[in-house]
Amino acid sequence: MTAARWTPIYLSAAAILGAVLATLLLTAPKKDGAIDWFAPMITGGWMAWTLPVALFFFSIACLLVLFTILAIRFPETPRVGILRIETTRGDRLFITLLGSAFINLAWLFFAGPPLTGAMILCLFYAAAVFALV
Numbered sequence: 001m002t003a004a005r006w007t008p009i010y011l012s013a014a015a016i017l018g019a020v021l022a023t024l025l026l027t028a029p030k031k032d033g034a035i036d037w038f039a040p041m042i043t044g045g046w047m048a049w050t051l052p053v054a055l056f057f058f059s060i061a062c063l064l065v066l067f068t069i070l071a072i073r074f075p076e077t078p079r080v081g082i083l084r085i086e087t088t089r090g091d092r093l094f095i096t097l098l099g100s101a102f103i104n105l106a107w108l109f110f111a112g113p114p115l116t117g118a119m120i121l122c123l124f125y126a127a128a129v130f131a132l133v
Helices: 003-027 050-073 089-110 116-132
Strands: none
Touching: 003 116, 050 089, 089 116
């Protein structure tokens, strides 16, 4: 496929994800005209579906869509990194997400909220995994 044929695919994926994000933001609970970040999106639900939780899962969905398109457009070549195992882009994403979960849990245990510092650590960790693994 030529590069010009991929443009509609990129634009379609961006439009669909943009529509989902707009829907999330428009259906978020509001208080005094502003988004109430920590109000439940599903009243009486079994899980605390707040806007930050929904945005977290939306971000993971965006990463999965992006990595799927990249895997189709630019086939992956496994490489051996610092862990001495062959990994593909998807493997490195999984290692990054799993490691980031543990970083956030450790941060909550040792430092407590907010998780801003943990997020910064996760970004450095992700950069290291994708560069070194």
